[in-house]
Each structure stands twice: as structure tokens, then as C-alpha cells.
Amino acid sequence: MTPQTSDHALQVIDLKKSFGGLVVTQNVSMAIRPGERRLIIGPNGAGKTTLFNQISGDMRPNSGRIKLFGTDVTQLAPYKRAHFGLSRTYQIITLFSGDTLEHNITLGLLGLRPSRWQMWRPLSFYGDLATEARRTLDTVGLLHLAEHPVSDIAYGEKRRVELAMALAQKPRLLLLDEPLAGLSNTERAQVKAQIASIPRETAVIMIEHDMDTALDLAETVTLLNYGRVIVDGDRDSVIADERTHEVYLGA
């Protein structure tokens, strides 16, 4: 491992993925520094979520490499990548709807601990997990709903549980897939504040269409179109670039 590579939280090198004849990721390369705030934009079908799925391991690329903190994880199963400090949220709510909010967050905490293999001690005896789950719920303003099942709460609240579940894991790299989608203006402001307050040791990559909010959070921006990186760089230069206007903003 050269020092150069470990300078990055994530390196995507020449990634390719196609479904039959449809190429969804074409020679995508990108590098994220630890603590960086990166926004990924692009029209629908540009391959943003597919890129996330390859980084998290839900999909295997046809070729190319993915490195997390200097380690090549291209062939690793998703659960192993989580143990490298990678967390993600989903565009479509993926929660345990029959369970309470507290239980949902507890699962997030449990996933990275050896006690997840415990077959003897009831989960309810892990007071420290419950305390931490409640603390995380408090940071997203949902502590008062801790005992409610996820199926009982509103959509905007579910989005915040998604975020809380990922944050509870204290990831070093966090992938947020449209964290603001479908939220009201008030909720948008709340979630924005929560994303802004993510500790600086966590690198964040975010897919988001709400440019007004997302650009405030981003330091760097990548524009994808037809599975290709069109423009890549710091926020202001990408926004000023005429290709960005042509492909995305101008539309």
C-alpha cells in the first residue's frame, strides 16, 4: 500500500458496469479525501445510484476497482465493506417497519459489534446499545418516537431514521442516496442541519436533486451523465462549467 492511496477515503478506478447492452457505468474514476463532502448530480438514469450500489457492494462491476481507505474491496461482500467504515442510506426507505425506531438503530449499532453473534443473551439486556440508539435518535430529533414502530411514523421521519441508522455506525465514509427526497421545507431544513453537523472525520458522498440545499453542503461536485463523469471538481468551478448547464442545470 503506497502512502498516496491511503490518503483517500474512497478511490474508484475505471469502473464499468452494464446490464446486457445497456452501459450504466462507463470508465468512472473518482477519489474522495477523508472528510470530504461530495455531491453527485446528474439527470435521471445517469448511473448515480448504480455507482453507489457498486461502492457498497450490492452490485459487482464488470471491471475496474474500488478502494476503501487504501484497501481494494472490489471483490468483498457488502457486509465486509461495512466493517471498513462504510455506511449508506437508500433512496427507497429500507427500514424494519414492524420494529421500533430504537430497535432499528440498535441493529445498526449491533452490525459492527462482535455481540451480533450472541445467541444466549437477550438483545434487551444490552443497555449500552439502547442508550446509544436513543442518543442517536435524539440527534435527529426523533427521541420522542423511540418506542413507536417504524410503520407508525411519517415519511419524513422515516428518512431521518435512515440517516440516524447510518450515523449510529460512526462511519468514515457515508453514502447518502437522496436524503432530502420527498421532504417538506421544514423537514428539509432539519435534515440539512443534521447532514451539516456530521463530524468532519466522516467523508460524505451525497446524491441529491435539490440543488439549493445540496450545494450548501457540498465542497466538491461530480456530474454524471450516461454513466460517465462529465465534470468533476470543486463546487464553484463545476457550477460555472458550461457542460453542467448543458446537461443538468439548464434543463
Next chain:
Amino acid sequence: MKWIGVALIAGSFLLPPFFAGDFYINLASQILIAAIFALSLNLLVGFGGMTSLGHASYLGVAAYISALLTSRYGFGHGTAAIISIAGTTAMAACFGVIALRATGLGFLMITLALSQVLWGLAYRMSNVTNGDNGIAGLTRPMPFGISLDSAVSFYWFALVVAIFAFLMMAVFVSSAFGSSLRGVRDQPRRMAALGFNPWMIRWITFTYAGFWGGVSGLLYVYYHKYIHPTSLSTTSSAEALLGVIAGGSGTLGGPVVGAALVLLLKNYASAYIERWNMLLGAVFLFIVLVMPTGIVPAISKLSNVLRRGSR
């Protein structure tokens, strides 16, 4: 309300030996054995979301191993029991590796196919298994020198094993691991993203369920003192699955109630109606239509409604 239920259940298990005749006590023993079997299947179906149609493999193989070792190779019951359970668990571990390559319908078909292979072997390898004649003339063990030949003594033995099995499986599903198992059932992709290994969680559960399936098989062969290939048949697997679904999959009480229901129907209805299977089908249809989540969840829902109504 909850304690009334607990008292009723405890009473129905503790009282039979004191007033019931041998026929009913034997029936109760059979229910206990079927309950352990259904509970172990429920670990897969209800808590793991792995619907298996081949669970009779573990019951049958454990029973056959014990029967062969004690009747043909002169093993004592203790050694035979240990070898039989260990062998069955190892077999479950191997079958798990094969079956868990798939989920859903694929998993169901693989478990069905594997159990059909064993059933075929039991039928055709007649020099070992005695084929369609089955293995008869078996004996019951004598734990601590106590004879289990009477209906009552066997019932107590089966009850002790069943309570132990129930508690072990209850601890398993309420543990941290049990929570991971339910998580993998509901959102496998999310669980993997959170750092859980879905395959390993399913495989461990599969093996554990095979272990308890083997325990129920041992009791089965002790009870009947006879073993026949039908114990390995798809009907045997399907009856247990019906019991689990009718009683309420994913609950601890459901499989016990469901197993009791199937056995009672089998024993009572078959005395009056020749085609008792038809009646079982009709009852099952009724349960699925009226109580889609099963008897136990439906009753607890009803009692919640009544309690709220009485306030």
C-alpha cells in the same frame, strides 16, 4: 389475561397424566414431539423467512440412525442418541450449504429435492433400512434407569425434553443473534450494508433447526418403537409446515398450537371421516382466510381488542 393463557397452557400440559387414559396421554406425547419438530421448522420459516419443505429429513434421519445403531449394531441408547443428533446436525450443516445458495422458491425446491433423495434412499436401500417394511421391534431408552415403557412415564420424559427445547429456541430467537435473523428475514440487503453476514446467519439457523429437528426425530422413534420411510416423506414435512402456518409462524406459541391442531384432527377426524386430509384442508383454508397470520397472533389481537373495549 396473559397469565390466564399461561395457566391454561401449563395446566393442559401438566394435568393429562393424572386423569386421562393411555390413549390421550399417548396423543399428548405425540403432540409434544410434533411441537418440537414444528418449533424447529418455525426457526426457518417464521424467524428466518426460509420456507422449507424438507424438514422431515432431520426427523427421519435422526430416527433412522438411532434405530439402526440400537437394533442392528448393538449400540446403547446413550451413544446412539449422541451419534444420531451429531450426524443429523452435520447433515443439516451440509444441506444448508446447498440449499442456501438460493432463497425463496429456489430454497424451497432444493429442500424438497434433498428430502426426496433421503426418502427414496430409505425406500430403496432395503438391505440397510428394510425398505417399506420399516424397522420394527425397537426399544425405548432408560434414562437414569427409569423405564419409559408406560404411557405416563414417556409423557413426562417428552415433556421435559419439549420444555427444554422450547426454552432453548425461545432464548435463541430473543438473543442478539435472533434479532439479526429477523432483520435478515425482513431486509437482507440493509442488514448486509449494516455489517451482518446474511448467509452465515441463515446457515447457523439452518443447522440449529436441523439439530432440534433431530431431537424431535429421536423422541419420535422412541415413542413409536418403529420407523418407516413415510417419516421422511414430503407429507411429513408439509404437515409440520401447515401446523406452523396455521398456528402462527414467527411466534413461539404458534407452532405448538398448530402441531396440536394437526395431530388432533388426524386422530379424531380419522375415526369419523375416512378422508381426514380433506377436513385438514378445509380447516387450513378457514384459518388462512379468517386469520391469515395464524391462530396465536389472531387470539392475541382479539384479546387486545377485548381489553381495550372493556376499558
